[in-house]
Amino acid sequence: MELFETTDWPAVFRPLIEKYKNKKHPLEYQNLYQLLVMVVLSAQDSDANINKIAPSLFETFPTLQSLADSSVEELIPYITKVRNYNTKASWLIEIATTLKTDDNIPTTLEELITLKGIGRKSANVIMREAEVPAQGIICDLHVIRVAPRIGIVKESNDGNKIEKELMQILPKEIWGDIGMALSFLGRETCRPTNPKHSECVVSEYCHYCKLQNS
Numbered sequence: 008m009e010l011f012e013t014t015d016w017p018a019v020f021r022p023l024i025e026k027y028k029n030k031k032h033p034l035e036y037q038n039l040y041q042l043l044v045m046v047v048l049s050a051q052d053s054d055a056n057i058n059k060i061a062p063s064l065f066e067t068f069p070t071l072q073s074l075a076d077s078s079v080e081e082l083i084p085y086i087t088k089v090r091n092y093n094t095k096a097s098w099l100i101e102i103a104t105t106l107k108t109d110d111n112i113p114t115t116l117e118e119l120i121t122l123k124g125i126g127r128k129s130a131n132v133i134m135r136e137a138e139v140p141a142q143g144i145i146c147d148l149h150v151i152r153v154a155p156r157i158g159i160v161k162e163s164n165d166g167n168k169i170e171k172e173l174m175q176i177l178p179k180e181i182w183g184d185i186g187m188a189l190s191f192l193g194r195e196t197c198r199p200t201n202p203k204h205s206e207c208v209v210s211e212y213c214h215y216c217k218l219q220n221s
Contacts, residue, residue, distance in 0.1 A: 014212060016159055017178055020185055022208040027188040032136050040071050040109045042136055047098055047124040052090045060088055074103035098124035116142040128166055135183055145186025146170040149193025156197060158214035
């Protein structure tokens with residue numbers, strides 16, 4: 008418990024933030040509209056799968072307006088390989104009919120989470136990629152796994168709980184960078200099995216590394 012209280016976490020994470028600071032999200036989007044759609048589709052699915060279906064989807068629906076002028080029935084054939092595609096199709100059509108045009112896509116947490124299919128994690132991703140001031144910390148499945156492993160928070164399956172704890176521990180000026188940095192760490196280095204401890208830039212301070220190497 009002493010480590011939780013005495014570790015200088017901003018200093019620990021500085022090399023990690025520097026490593027991933029300017030790295031784009033794995034979703035291969037071209038603009039804010041595409042990002043919004045792909046973030047909704049990626050819930051409980053993989054970024055790689057969403058990247059595969061995106062080209063034909065956006066060729067048919069190049070703008071939010073084109074989506075608003077469409078229907079759930081017209082959208083579904085383009086997203087059938089996505090998990091829960093029926094529900095996500097209805098969410099996207101509702102978002103499109105609500106916002107109407109690309110220019111109306113919000114970039115604040117408060118406004119984003121009012122949209123169907125957009126929770127805090129998704130909103131934080133959109134804000135990070137839009138390069139607006141962070142109001143929270145991205146806490147995806149990778150962060151949920153990695154942050155407790157490192158030892159900054161206790162283990163939990165509740166992303167919002169982990170986000171809240173991270174926000175209490177870490178200064179606001181790094182919120183916009185640390186979530187995605189931890190996510191990339193989880194994707195590339197701190198894998199669920201066979202993590203690459205020797206390649207980890209925070210291994211010196213990581214509880215999990217110490218346990219594995221003891």
